Amino acid sequence: MTLRPTQACDQCTLRQLCLPMGLPDTELWQLDEIVQQRRPIEKGSTLFSMGSPFEYLYAVRTGTMKTVLMGDDGTEQITGFALAGELLGLDAIHQGSHPVTAIALESTSVCAVPWSLVEDLSGRLPTFRQHLMGVMSRGLASEENLHALLGQRSAEQRLATFLLSLSQRHHARGLAADRFILPMSRADIANHLGLTQETISRLFTQMRRQGLIELHTRDLYIPDLDALRTTAGVSTSAASSA
Amino acid sequence: MTLRPTQACDQCTLRQLCLPMGLPDTELWQLDEIVQQRRPIEKGSTLFSMGSPFEYLYAVRTGTMKTVLMGDDGTEQITGFALAGELLGLDAIHQGSHPVTAIALESTSVCAVPWSLVEDLSGRLPTFRQHLMGVMSRGLASEENLHALLGQRSAEQRLATFLLSLSQRHHARGLAADRFILPMSRADIANHLGLTQETISRLFTQMRRQGLIELHTRDLYIPDLDALRTTAGVSTSAASSA
DNA sequence: CGCTCAGTTGACGTATCTCAATCTAAGTGG
DNA sequence: CCACTTAGATTGAGATACGTCAACTGAGCG
Known part of the structure; x- marks a missing residue:
């Protein structure tokens, strides 16, 4: 110790x-x-x-x-x-x-x-300053992506993109990209994406039926990330945090 | 010279x-x-x-x-x-x-x-650095406001808020807050706000009929800013640029 | 073991989109 | 200076994705 x-x-x-x-x-x-x-x-x-x-x-x-x-x-x-x-x-x-x-x-x-x-x-410390400004700059770019998501995409595309964003961020932390727990409620997801809780719930069951995801309560598994990317609308660079 | x-x-x-x-x-x-x-x-x-x-x-x-x-x-x-x-x-x-x-x-x-x-x-130069970071920080906060605008507001509220944002930014430059020219097309406004050109056009004629605005081509006059704020949904702090 | 809150599902309503037809303003060339 | 062109803007009719309201179900927790 x-x-x-x-x-x-x-x-x-x-x-x-x-x-x-x-x-x-x-x-x-x-x-x-x-x-x-x-x-x-x-x-x-x-x-x-x-x-x-x-x-x-x-x-x-x-x-x-x-x-x-x-x-x-x-x-x-x-x-x-x-x-x-x-x-x-x-x-x-x-x-x-x-x-x-x-x-x-x-x-x-x-x-x-x-x-x-x-x-x-x-x-x-110039390196520190550059890193900090980089983080802020990335935040700006992320919010621009989010803007495009809310402005142009269907409910299904928004949700798929959101899940991919979480996946990517988990992966960047050395965790599994295809299996993680959703820490937020359906209502939270809905609010963030400009939708309603009911729409999110319906989309989840639809995606389950299509085999795009497995989801038990908040336990998510994505069997085919590329398939989810396709439904997201090919946006590889998903939006991140704020 | x-x-x-x-x-x-x-x-x-x-x-x-x-x-x-x-x-x-x-x-x-x-x-x-x-x-x-x-x-x-x-x-x-x-x-x-x-x-x-x-x-x-x-x-x-x-x-x-x-x-x-x-x-x-x-x-x-x-x-x-x-x-x-x-x-x-x-x-x-x-x-x-x-x-x-x-x-x-x-x-x-x-x-x-x-x-x-x-x-x-x-x-x-610390002052310069602080100003620069302030600008970036303001950008982040602005985009959060924009997120809320797209996620929660009706088409009419979005447009009213957008006009107020332009008004405010003109005012900050020492120009009239109630009279300015829209430099962008209806389609541009629509795209930015996650709407369609037709919706913007319909809203403009509706706002004209309500006496909220006078608008000839791109020449805008806002007779009562407070009235417009009311239709915007009381959001005094309008979103700004990106 | 039942309470409570999150999540699901259904029926129905509507704000906004889509498609399409003018209409208007601003050039542009004769 | 006036036809002609062209892009932007307006208006209408009809379609739809998503929201609203409401009932039901399941999971976690004391």
Whole structure:
């Protein structure tokens, strides 16, 4: 047993995906020193709320979060899902407060990085800065893909694309691309894709009948990824998180 | 007549909106020295194409551009419109090539800033870096709003919100909020909002009959902005560009 | 073992799309 | 300066994908 906290960045399996990507070992300790390991956020509870001041960037360690934009009229839009290794809060830099609420879909642990530290490291370490800007740039490109998905695609194509996006992101984490658990409800998927719960449910049974997927509750298996890609409309580059 | 090019950043009316915002005068010349003023891009021609290498960040000086994401199957999605002072190319940093094609809606002039210069200035000037990250962050937040617009709102609400967004952006440039020219076609508006040309046309005549707008060809007048906000669904913070 | 909430399925309604026919504005060449 | 052309815009009639409302079912949990 070592005295080093098991959550240390240099031990983290997500290091290649997460904020410290590209940081030299000699600088990594600066993150380790200051990054706060919060106790897990319970399913359904919020990490930060829309309108709250922006102080930390968060990296998901384990679990899954959703980000929700609440409308004045009570409508809610799920703008994205954050898997392990993905960052939350980059959309808050501009106005200094979070434009969305972050809610845990399951028990989820995060690393909290003070924004002031990120700014400091950005000024001193070009590699770190480039990585950070790359992440933001990728976020912009992803949302453009999502825009095209919502604007041009049928319900079936949206759902297939969404499943492929999850598959791809799991694969990027070294997990199986064809078998994983959906951490979110049908209603969450529907909301995110601009559809209704009922439509998602109908599509799932239709896809089951076509042999495109096997799905028990939230346990998903995709026997033929290429077949799913075909129904998605050949969009290989699926949209990712926000 | 001065020998200084009239396009110099320190003379530019967009300085407070554009990339050099917050740059000290003592540093401004570094942009001026290197920024290329391109000859105007004619209506309908492209500034850069999807897939082309990312070398420059572009700032719109005059005119309007649209950014289009082309699908493998021939579908096109207009992801945003860039007005004077807005930046193009931030979504290309990550993958090193442009994910969208930029097309001029009218004769448009841009400033081309080498990305290497931007990176250099980002490393040396904290204020500049903060501004740049702020712009990207705002882009992320804007696209989240757009997501909610496409996912939750009716055709009428989408169009009203879109007009208010244009109005607001004109106002931010010191122009009239209630009277401006639509630089894009009905088909472009429709595509951007996930609707059809016919629906937009029908909504325009409906809004005309309700007295919400006056519109001759592309000449728009909004007699009562608050009324339009009401039909938009009280979303004061309208979505902006991409 | 029954409560509760997520998920499924059905019947029906409708906002928006599709197809197609004008109509209008802005050029363009004679 | 006026026919002619052409692309954009408007309008109508009919089709449909998806939503709404509502009942039912199954899974997890105390």
